[in-house]
Amino acid sequence: MVKEKHSARMERIVSLCKRRGFIFQSSEIYGGLNGFWDYGPLGVELKRNLKDFWWRRNVREREDMVGMDGSIIMNRRVWQASGHEETFSDPLVDCRVCNTRHRADQLPERDGKKYCSHCGSSNLTAPRAFNLMFKSHTGPLEDDDNLVYLRPETAQAMFVQFRNVLDTSRQKLPFGIAQIGKAFRNEINPRNYTFRSREFEQMEIEYFCHAEDGLRLTDEWLKERLKFYEDIGIPRSKITIKDIPESERAFYSKKTYDLEYEFPFGVSELEGIAYRTDYDLSRHIEHSGKPLEYFDEAAGRKIIPHVVEPSAGVDRTALALICEAFDEETVTGDKGQTETRTVLRFHPRMAPIKCGVFPLLKNKPDLVAKARGIAATLRPHMQIFYDETGAIGRRYRRQDEAGTPFCVTVDFDPLGENGPTHKETVTLRHRDAMTQERVPISELLPRLMAATL
Ligand SMILES: [Zn+2]
Numbered sequence: 408m409v410k411e412k413h414s415a416r417m418e419r420i421v422s423l424c425k426r427r428g429f430i431f432q433s434s435e436i437y438g439g440l441n442g443f444w445d446y447g448p449l450g451v452e453l454k455r456n457l458k459d460f461w462w463r464r465n466v467r468e469r470e471d472m473v474g475m476d477g478s479i480i481m482n483r484r485v486w487q488a489s490g491h492e493e494t495f496s497d498p499l500v501d502c503r504v505c506n507t508r509h510r511a512d513q514l515p516e517r518d519g520k521k522y523c524s525h526c527g528s529s530n531l532t533a534p535r536a537f538n539l540m541f542k543s544h545t546g547p548l549e550d551d552d553n554l555v556y557l558r559p560e561t562a563q564a565m566f567v568q569f570r571n572v573l574d575t576s577r578q579k580l581p582f583g584i585a586q587i588g589k590a591f592r593n594e595i596n597p598r599n600y601t602f603r604s605r606e607f608e609q610m611e612i613e614y615f616c617h618a619e620d621g622l623r624l625t626d627e628w629l630k631e632r633l634k635f636y637e638d639i640g641i642p643r644s645k646i647t648i649k650d651i652p653e654s655e656r657a658f659y660s661k662k663t664y665d666l667e668y669e670f671p672f673g674v675s676e677l678e679g680i681a682y683r684t685d686y687d688l689s690r691h692i693e694h695s696g697k698p699l700e701y702f703d704e705a706a707g708r709k710i711i712p713h714v715v716e717p718s719a720g721v722d723r724t725a726l727a728l729i730c731e732a733f734d735e736e737t738v739t740g741d742k743g744q745t746e747t748r749t750v751l752r753f754h755p756r757m758a759p760i761k762c763g764v765f766p767l768l769k770n771k772p773d774l775v776a777k778a779r780g781i782a783a784t785l786r787p788h789m790q791i792f793y794d795e796t797g798a799i800g801r802r803y804r805r806q807d808e809a810g811t812p813f814c815v816t817v818d819f820d821p822l823g824e825n826g827p828t829h830k831e832t833v834t835l836r837h838r839d840a841m842t843q844e845r846v847p848i849s850e851l852l853p854r855l856m857a858a859t860l
Pocket residue numbers: 502503504505506507523524525526527528
Protein backbone atom coordinates (compact mmCIF):
# COMPACT_ATOMS: atom_id res chain seq x y z
CA MET A 408 0.00 0.00 0.00
CA VAL A 409 2.66 2.47 1.11
CA LYS A 410 4.94 1.14 -1.60
CA GLU A 411 2.22 1.70 -4.20
CA LYS A 412 1.82 5.29 -3.06
CA HIS A 413 5.57 5.80 -3.37
CA SER A 414 5.83 4.30 -6.83
CA ALA A 415 2.89 6.46 -7.99
CA ARG A 416 4.76 9.49 -6.68
CA MET A 417 7.90 8.40 -8.53
CA GLU A 418 5.88 8.01 -11.73
CA ARG A 419 4.57 11.56 -11.43
CA ILE A 420 8.12 12.83 -10.83
CA VAL A 421 9.43 11.00 -13.91
CA SER A 422 6.55 12.35 -15.98
CA LEU A 423 7.18 15.93 -14.80
CA CYS A 424 10.91 15.57 -15.57
CA LYS A 425 10.14 14.66 -19.17
CA ARG A 426 7.27 17.12 -19.64
CA ARG A 427 9.28 20.08 -18.34
CA GLY A 428 12.64 19.18 -19.84
CA PHE A 429 14.67 17.99 -16.88
CA ILE A 430 15.52 14.47 -18.03
CA PHE A 431 15.00 12.58 -21.31
CA GLN A 432 15.76 9.02 -22.27
CA SER A 433 19.03 8.92 -24.22
CA SER A 434 18.54 8.35 -28.01
CA GLU A 435 14.80 8.33 -27.37
CA ILE A 436 13.72 8.43 -31.04
CA TYR A 437 15.61 5.14 -31.60
CA GLY A 438 14.05 3.42 -28.63
CA GLY A 439 16.52 4.68 -26.05
CA LEU A 440 19.48 2.89 -24.51
CA ASN A 441 19.11 1.22 -21.15
CA GLY A 442 21.05 2.99 -18.41
CA PHE A 443 21.72 6.25 -20.26
CA TRP A 444 19.98 9.60 -19.85
CA ASP A 445 20.07 13.11 -21.30
CA TYR A 446 19.47 16.28 -19.33
CA GLY A 447 17.21 18.87 -20.98
CA PRO A 448 17.26 22.67 -20.61
CA LEU A 449 16.08 22.67 -16.97
CA GLY A 450 18.00 19.55 -15.95
CA VAL A 451 21.31 20.87 -17.18
CA GLU A 452 20.86 24.12 -15.22
CA LEU A 453 20.02 22.15 -12.06
CA LYS A 454 23.10 19.96 -12.45
CA ARG A 455 25.30 22.95 -13.20
CA ASN A 456 24.08 24.79 -10.10
CA LEU A 457 24.82 21.69 -8.02
CA LYS A 458 28.32 21.21 -9.44
CA ASP A 459 29.17 24.93 -9.23
CA PHE A 460 28.10 25.10 -5.59
CA TRP A 461 30.02 21.93 -4.73
CA TRP A 462 33.13 23.40 -6.41
CA ARG A 463 32.72 26.73 -4.67
CA ARG A 464 32.22 25.15 -1.27
CA ASN A 465 35.00 22.54 -1.57
CA VAL A 466 37.64 24.24 -3.69
CA ARG A 467 37.31 28.03 -3.93
CA GLU A 468 36.28 28.68 -0.32
CA ARG A 469 39.06 26.50 1.14
CA GLU A 470 42.77 27.19 1.32
CA ASP A 471 43.58 23.50 1.71
CA MET A 472 41.89 22.29 -1.49
CA VAL A 473 42.81 22.39 -5.17
CA GLY A 474 41.01 21.06 -8.22
CA MET A 475 41.95 19.00 -11.24
CA ASP A 476 40.34 17.55 -14.35
CA GLY A 477 41.66 14.17 -15.42
CA SER A 478 41.13 12.28 -18.66
CA ILE A 479 38.43 9.62 -18.87
CA ILE A 480 40.70 7.10 -20.60
CA MET A 481 43.93 6.37 -18.74
CA ASN A 482 46.81 3.92 -19.05
CA ARG A 483 45.48 0.43 -18.40
CA ARG A 484 48.11 -0.10 -15.72
CA VAL A 485 46.24 2.39 -13.51
CA TRP A 486 43.37 -0.11 -13.29
CA GLN A 487 45.72 -3.01 -12.71
CA ALA A 488 47.34 -1.15 -9.82
CA SER A 489 44.01 -0.05 -8.33
CA GLY A 490 42.68 -3.60 -8.44
CA HIS A 491 39.77 -2.74 -10.74
CA GLU A 492 40.89 -5.00 -13.57
CA GLU A 493 40.97 -7.99 -11.26
CA THR A 494 38.11 -7.40 -8.86
CA PHE A 495 35.72 -4.65 -10.01
CA SER A 496 32.93 -7.05 -10.82
CA ASP A 497 29.40 -8.05 -9.89
CA PRO A 498 28.18 -11.64 -9.58
CA LEU A 499 26.12 -12.39 -12.68
CA VAL A 500 23.54 -15.19 -12.88
CA ASP A 501 21.24 -16.29 -15.72
CA CYS A 502 17.75 -17.69 -15.22
CA ARG A 503 17.52 -20.92 -17.23
CA VAL A 504 13.72 -20.66 -17.44
CA CYS A 505 13.11 -17.12 -18.72
CA ASN A 506 16.67 -16.29 -19.88
CA THR A 507 16.94 -13.03 -17.94
CA ARG A 508 20.22 -11.83 -16.39
CA HIS A 509 20.55 -10.67 -12.81
CA ARG A 510 22.98 -9.54 -10.18
CA ALA A 511 23.06 -12.45 -7.75
CA ASP A 512 23.16 -10.13 -4.73
CA GLN A 513 19.94 -8.41 -5.82
CA LEU A 514 17.79 -11.54 -6.11
CA PRO A 515 15.17 -12.52 -3.52
CA GLU A 516 16.27 -15.36 -1.26
CA ARG A 517 14.22 -17.97 0.64
CA ASP A 518 15.69 -20.74 2.80
CA GLY A 519 19.17 -20.00 1.48
CA LYS A 520 18.05 -20.34 -2.14
CA LYS A 521 17.97 -17.52 -4.74
CA TYR A 522 14.99 -16.99 -6.99
CA CYS A 523 14.62 -15.24 -10.35
CA SER A 524 13.02 -11.83 -9.74
CA HIS A 525 11.36 -12.03 -13.16
CA CYS A 526 9.70 -15.48 -13.22
CA GLY A 527 10.28 -16.82 -9.70
CA SER A 528 12.21 -19.91 -10.78
CA SER A 529 15.16 -21.16 -8.73
CA ASN A 530 16.75 -22.75 -11.81
CA LEU A 531 19.68 -20.32 -12.00
CA THR A 532 23.25 -20.65 -13.25
CA ALA A 533 26.08 -20.41 -10.72
CA PRO A 534 27.21 -16.78 -10.28
CA ARG A 535 30.23 -15.70 -12.34
CA ALA A 536 32.23 -12.49 -12.03
CA PHE A 537 31.28 -9.84 -14.56
CA ASN A 538 33.70 -6.89 -14.77
CA LEU A 539 31.84 -3.58 -14.81
CA MET A 540 34.42 -1.58 -16.75
CA PHE A 541 33.56 -0.61 -20.34
CA LYS A 542 36.32 -1.67 -22.72
CA SER A 543 37.66 0.06 -25.79
CA HIS A 544 40.92 0.24 -27.77
CA THR A 545 43.29 3.09 -28.57
CA GLY A 546 44.36 3.29 -32.21
CA PRO A 547 43.33 1.04 -35.08
CA LEU A 548 44.37 -2.33 -33.63
CA GLU A 549 41.80 -4.03 -31.44
CA ASP A 550 44.27 -6.21 -29.59
CA ASP A 551 45.17 -6.69 -25.96
CA ASP A 552 48.12 -4.28 -26.10
CA ASN A 553 45.76 -1.42 -26.93
CA LEU A 554 43.00 -2.31 -24.50
CA VAL A 555 41.72 0.64 -22.47
CA TYR A 556 38.81 1.22 -20.11
CA LEU A 557 36.39 4.08 -19.63
CA ARG A 558 37.13 5.05 -16.04
CA PRO A 559 34.72 3.54 -13.51
CA GLU A 560 35.52 6.34 -11.02
CA THR A 561 37.27 9.70 -11.12
CA ALA A 562 39.38 9.03 -8.02
CA GLN A 563 42.37 7.29 -9.62
CA ALA A 564 43.45 10.38 -11.59
CA MET A 565 43.90 12.21 -8.29
CA PHE A 566 46.12 9.44 -6.93
CA VAL A 567 48.31 9.08 -10.00
CA GLN A 568 48.73 12.87 -10.27
CA PHE A 569 49.35 13.28 -6.55
CA ARG A 570 53.05 14.12 -7.05
CA ASN A 571 52.44 16.66 -9.85
CA VAL A 572 49.68 18.41 -7.91
CA LEU A 573 51.78 18.47 -4.74
CA ASP A 574 54.82 19.92 -6.53
CA THR A 575 52.90 22.58 -8.44
CA SER A 576 50.38 23.71 -5.82
CA ARG A 577 52.90 23.86 -2.94
CA GLN A 578 50.28 22.47 -0.55
CA LYS A 579 51.25 20.90 2.77
CA LEU A 580 49.45 18.06 4.56
CA PRO A 581 46.60 17.98 5.17
CA PHE A 582 45.28 19.06 1.77
CA GLY A 583 42.84 17.75 -0.78
CA ILE A 584 42.28 17.40 -4.50
CA ALA A 585 38.76 17.74 -5.91
CA GLN A 586 37.40 16.60 -9.23
CA ILE A 587 34.07 16.49 -11.03
CA GLY A 588 33.70 14.25 -14.03
CA LYS A 589 32.01 11.40 -15.86
CA ALA A 590 32.47 7.77 -14.93
CA PHE A 591 31.12 4.60 -16.53
CA ARG A 592 29.99 1.26 -15.17
CA ASN A 593 28.46 -1.47 -17.25
CA GLU A 594 25.74 -2.26 -14.71
CA ILE A 595 23.97 -5.58 -15.19
CA ASN A 596 20.61 -4.06 -14.26
CA PRO A 597 20.43 -0.26 -14.50
CA ARG A 598 17.41 0.80 -12.47
CA ASN A 599 15.52 3.37 -10.46
CA TYR A 600 15.52 6.00 -13.19
CA THR A 601 18.80 7.95 -13.17
CA PHE A 602 19.86 6.48 -9.81
CA ARG A 603 21.78 3.51 -11.15
CA SER A 604 22.87 4.31 -14.68
CA ARG A 605 25.78 3.19 -16.84
CA GLU A 606 27.14 6.68 -17.48
CA PHE A 607 27.15 9.09 -14.56
CA GLU A 608 28.99 12.01 -13.05
CA GLN A 609 30.92 12.07 -9.79
CA MET A 610 32.08 14.81 -7.41
CA GLU A 611 35.05 13.37 -5.55
CA ILE A 612 37.60 14.59 -3.04
CA GLU A 613 40.83 12.89 -2.03
CA TYR A 614 41.92 14.53 1.20
CA PHE A 615 45.52 13.59 2.04
CA CYS A 616 46.67 13.63 5.65
CA HIS A 617 48.95 12.15 8.30
CA ALA A 618 47.98 8.66 9.47
CA GLU A 619 47.15 9.84 12.98
CA ASP A 620 44.59 12.37 11.66
CA GLY A 621 42.67 10.01 9.37
CA LEU A 622 39.81 9.02 11.67
CA ARG A 623 39.28 12.55 13.01
CA LEU A 624 39.23 14.02 9.49
CA THR A 625 36.75 11.38 8.34
CA ASP A 626 34.35 12.65 11.02
CA GLU A 627 35.05 16.27 10.06
CA TRP A 628 34.25 15.53 6.43
CA LEU A 629 31.04 13.83 7.52
CA LYS A 630 29.94 17.05 9.26
CA GLU A 631 31.04 19.16 6.30
CA ARG A 632 29.13 17.04 3.81
CA LEU A 633 25.94 16.98 5.90
CA LYS A 634 26.04 20.75 6.00
CA PHE A 635 26.42 20.82 2.23
CA TYR A 636 23.23 18.83 1.76
CA GLU A 637 21.35 21.18 4.10
CA ASP A 638 22.65 24.14 2.13
CA ILE A 639 21.21 22.79 -1.11
CA GLY A 640 17.81 22.04 0.39
CA ILE A 641 18.06 18.43 1.57
CA PRO A 642 17.29 18.58 5.30
CA ARG A 643 19.36 16.66 7.82
CA SER A 644 16.25 14.64 8.81
CA LYS A 645 16.05 13.08 5.32
CA ILE A 646 19.61 11.74 5.41
CA THR A 647 20.56 8.51 7.13
CA ILE A 648 24.17 8.01 8.18
CA LYS A 649 25.26 4.41 7.87
CA ASP A 650 28.43 3.57 9.78
CA ILE A 651 29.61 0.61 7.71
CA PRO A 652 30.76 -2.26 9.97
CA GLU A 653 34.26 -3.63 9.51
CA SER A 654 32.99 -6.86 7.96
CA GLU A 655 31.39 -4.91 5.07
CA ARG A 656 34.16 -2.37 4.51
CA ALA A 657 36.95 -2.75 1.98
CA PHE A 658 39.86 -4.45 3.79
CA TYR A 659 42.03 -1.30 3.63
CA SER A 660 39.34 1.06 4.95
CA LYS A 661 39.39 1.93 8.64
CA LYS A 662 36.08 3.82 8.56
CA THR A 663 33.32 4.30 6.00
CA TYR A 664 30.10 6.29 6.24
CA ASP A 665 27.35 6.02 3.69
CA LEU A 666 24.96 8.95 3.45
CA GLU A 667 21.58 7.73 2.30
CA TYR A 668 18.53 9.64 1.14
CA GLU A 669 14.94 8.52 1.35
CA PHE A 670 14.02 8.28 -2.36
CA PRO A 671 10.42 7.29 -3.26
CA PHE A 672 11.85 3.92 -4.40
CA GLY A 673 13.64 3.35 -1.10
CA VAL A 674 16.48 4.60 1.06
CA SER A 675 19.56 4.62 -1.17
CA GLU A 676 23.14 5.85 -1.13
CA LEU A 677 23.95 9.45 -2.09
CA GLU A 678 27.54 9.61 -0.97
CA GLY A 679 30.28 7.52 0.62
CA ILE A 680 32.92 8.97 2.93
CA ALA A 681 35.75 6.46 3.21
CA TYR A 682 38.98 6.56 5.14
CA ARG A 683 41.14 4.57 2.71
CA THR A 684 44.40 4.73 4.70
CA ASP A 685 47.53 4.69 2.49
CA TYR A 686 46.21 1.91 0.25
CA ASP A 687 45.89 3.81 -3.03
CA LEU A 688 49.20 5.66 -3.01
CA SER A 689 51.00 2.51 -1.84
CA ARG A 690 49.56 0.49 -4.72
CA HIS A 691 50.66 3.11 -7.27
CA ILE A 692 54.14 3.37 -5.73
CA GLU A 693 54.43 -0.41 -5.99
CA HIS A 694 53.13 -0.68 -9.56
CA SER A 695 54.72 2.42 -11.11
CA GLY A 696 57.98 2.35 -9.16
CA LYS A 697 57.68 6.12 -8.86
CA PRO A 698 58.19 8.06 -5.61
CA LEU A 699 54.74 9.28 -4.56
CA GLU A 700 55.83 9.87 -0.97
CA TYR A 701 55.58 13.15 0.89
CA PHE A 702 58.52 14.65 2.75
CA ASP A 703 57.38 15.36 6.27
CA GLU A 704 59.54 18.25 7.47
CA ALA A 705 58.58 17.91 11.13
CA ALA A 706 59.54 14.23 11.22
CA GLY A 707 62.46 14.69 8.85
CA ARG A 708 61.47 11.70 6.71
CA LYS A 709 59.33 10.55 3.83
CA ILE A 710 55.85 9.24 4.53
CA ILE A 711 53.00 7.83 2.44
CA PRO A 712 50.00 10.09 3.15
CA HIS A 713 46.69 8.59 4.18
CA VAL A 714 43.51 9.67 2.45
CA VAL A 715 39.87 10.42 3.27
CA GLU A 716 37.55 10.21 0.27
CA PRO A 717 34.13 11.91 0.22
CA SER A 718 32.60 10.70 -3.05
CA ALA A 719 29.20 11.96 -4.21
CA GLY A 720 27.10 11.33 -7.32
CA VAL A 721 25.92 14.32 -9.35
CA ASP A 722 23.00 12.49 -10.95
CA ARG A 723 21.88 10.93 -7.67
CA THR A 724 22.01 14.25 -5.88
CA ALA A 725 20.14 15.97 -8.72
CA LEU A 726 17.47 13.27 -8.49
CA ALA A 727 17.30 13.70 -4.71
CA LEU A 728 16.87 17.47 -5.21
CA ILE A 729 13.97 16.86 -7.59
CA CYS A 730 12.33 14.26 -5.30
CA GLU A 731 12.75 16.53 -2.28
CA ALA A 732 11.36 19.56 -4.14
CA PHE A 733 8.37 17.80 -5.72
CA ASP A 734 5.07 18.79 -4.14
CA GLU A 735 1.41 18.77 -5.08
CA GLU A 736 -1.03 20.91 -3.15
CA THR A 737 -4.67 21.85 -3.45
CA VAL A 738 -5.17 25.56 -4.03
CA THR A 739 -8.06 27.84 -4.92
CA GLY A 740 -7.90 29.20 -8.46
CA ASP A 741 -8.80 32.68 -9.77
CA LYS A 742 -12.47 31.78 -10.12
CA GLY A 743 -12.79 30.12 -6.70
CA GLN A 744 -12.40 26.57 -8.05
CA THR A 745 -10.06 24.12 -6.30
CA GLU A 746 -7.14 22.78 -8.32
CA THR A 747 -3.91 20.89 -7.82
CA ARG A 748 -0.77 22.97 -7.96
CA THR A 749 2.38 21.05 -8.87
CA VAL A 750 5.40 22.85 -7.53
CA LEU A 751 9.10 22.10 -7.25
CA ARG A 752 10.25 23.73 -4.04
CA PHE A 753 13.95 23.93 -4.93
CA HIS A 754 16.27 25.92 -2.72
CA PRO A 755 16.70 29.17 -4.75
CA ARG A 756 20.43 28.37 -4.98
CA MET A 757 19.66 25.17 -6.93
CA ALA A 758 16.63 26.33 -8.95
CA PRO A 759 17.27 26.05 -12.72
CA ILE A 760 15.50 29.37 -13.37
CA LYS A 761 15.85 32.02 -10.69
CA CYS A 762 13.21 34.46 -11.88
CA GLY A 763 10.37 34.64 -14.40
CA VAL A 764 9.74 38.08 -15.90
CA PHE A 765 6.33 38.90 -17.36
CA PRO A 766 4.57 41.95 -18.78
CA LEU A 767 0.96 41.86 -17.54
CA LEU A 768 -0.33 42.20 -21.11
CA LYS A 769 1.53 41.43 -24.30
CA ASN A 770 -0.35 43.95 -26.45
CA LYS A 771 0.91 46.96 -24.46
CA PRO A 772 4.27 47.94 -25.98
CA ASP A 773 5.22 50.05 -22.94
CA LEU A 774 4.80 47.10 -20.56
CA VAL A 775 6.62 44.73 -22.91
CA ALA A 776 9.55 47.11 -23.28
CA LYS A 777 9.78 47.63 -19.53
CA ALA A 778 9.64 43.88 -18.81
CA ARG A 779 12.22 43.08 -21.48
CA GLY A 780 14.48 45.78 -20.02
CA ILE A 781 14.25 44.21 -16.55
CA ALA A 782 14.96 40.75 -17.96
CA ALA A 783 18.02 42.11 -19.78
CA THR A 784 19.32 43.73 -16.58
CA LEU A 785 18.98 40.53 -14.57
CA ARG A 786 20.16 38.08 -17.25
CA PRO A 787 23.97 38.53 -16.90
CA HIS A 788 23.65 37.55 -13.24
CA MET A 789 21.21 34.63 -13.24
CA GLN A 790 18.99 32.35 -15.33
CA ILE A 791 15.85 34.29 -16.33
CA PHE A 792 12.73 33.16 -18.19
CA TYR A 793 10.77 35.82 -20.07
CA ASP A 794 7.15 34.90 -20.78
CA GLU A 795 4.34 37.03 -22.19
CA THR A 796 1.78 34.43 -23.31
CA GLY A 797 -1.33 33.28 -21.44
CA ALA A 798 -3.11 34.51 -18.35
CA ILE A 799 -0.78 35.62 -15.57
CA GLY A 800 -2.00 32.77 -13.31
CA ARG A 801 -1.04 30.21 -15.99
CA ARG A 802 2.41 31.78 -16.29
CA TYR A 803 2.94 31.50 -12.52
CA ARG A 804 1.89 27.83 -12.61
CA ARG A 805 4.35 27.07 -15.39
CA GLN A 806 7.16 28.56 -13.31
CA ASP A 807 5.95 26.66 -10.20
CA GLU A 808 6.41 23.41 -12.13
CA ALA A 809 9.92 24.45 -13.14
CA GLY A 810 10.73 25.33 -9.54
CA THR A 811 11.34 29.04 -10.21
CA PRO A 812 11.44 30.76 -6.80
CA PHE A 813 10.57 34.29 -7.98
CA CYS A 814 8.44 35.92 -10.65
CA VAL A 815 8.36 39.61 -11.54
CA THR A 816 5.26 41.04 -13.19
CA VAL A 817 5.32 44.43 -14.83
CA ASP A 818 1.83 45.92 -14.53
CA PHE A 819 0.72 49.50 -15.15
CA ASP A 820 2.39 50.95 -12.10
CA PRO A 821 5.97 51.31 -13.30
CA LEU A 822 4.63 53.68 -15.91
CA GLY A 823 3.04 55.81 -13.19
CA GLU A 824 -0.54 55.16 -14.23
CA ASN A 825 -1.64 54.47 -10.65
CA GLY A 826 -0.03 57.60 -9.32
CA PRO A 827 3.56 58.47 -8.48
CA THR A 828 3.91 56.24 -5.35
CA HIS A 829 4.05 53.04 -7.38
CA LYS A 830 6.13 54.46 -10.22
CA GLU A 831 9.18 52.27 -11.00
CA THR A 832 7.88 49.36 -8.95
CA VAL A 833 6.89 45.83 -9.98
CA THR A 834 5.12 42.87 -8.38
CA LEU A 835 7.47 40.26 -6.94
CA ARG A 836 5.74 36.92 -6.47
CA HIS A 837 7.10 34.19 -4.16
CA ARG A 838 6.72 30.58 -5.32
CA ASP A 839 6.23 28.77 -2.00
CA ALA A 840 3.80 31.10 -0.20
CA MET A 841 2.33 32.48 -3.45
CA THR A 842 2.46 35.93 -1.83
CA GLN A 843 3.11 39.09 -3.80
CA GLU A 844 4.76 42.35 -2.84
CA ARG A 845 5.60 45.62 -4.54
CA VAL A 846 9.30 46.14 -5.03
CA PRO A 847 11.19 49.08 -6.56
CA ILE A 848 12.86 47.94 -9.80
CA SER A 849 16.20 49.20 -8.49
CA GLU A 850 16.03 46.72 -5.59
CA LEU A 851 15.32 43.64 -7.71
CA LEU A 852 18.85 42.69 -8.67
CA PRO A 853 20.44 42.94 -5.18
CA ARG A 854 17.51 41.10 -3.59
CA LEU A 855 17.50 38.26 -6.12
CA MET A 856 21.29 37.97 -6.02
CA ALA A 857 21.27 37.65 -2.23
CA ALA A 858 18.48 35.07 -2.28
CA THR A 859 19.98 32.81 -4.95
CA LEU A 860 23.72 32.96 -4.17
ZN1 LIG B 1 13.37 -16.31 -14.70
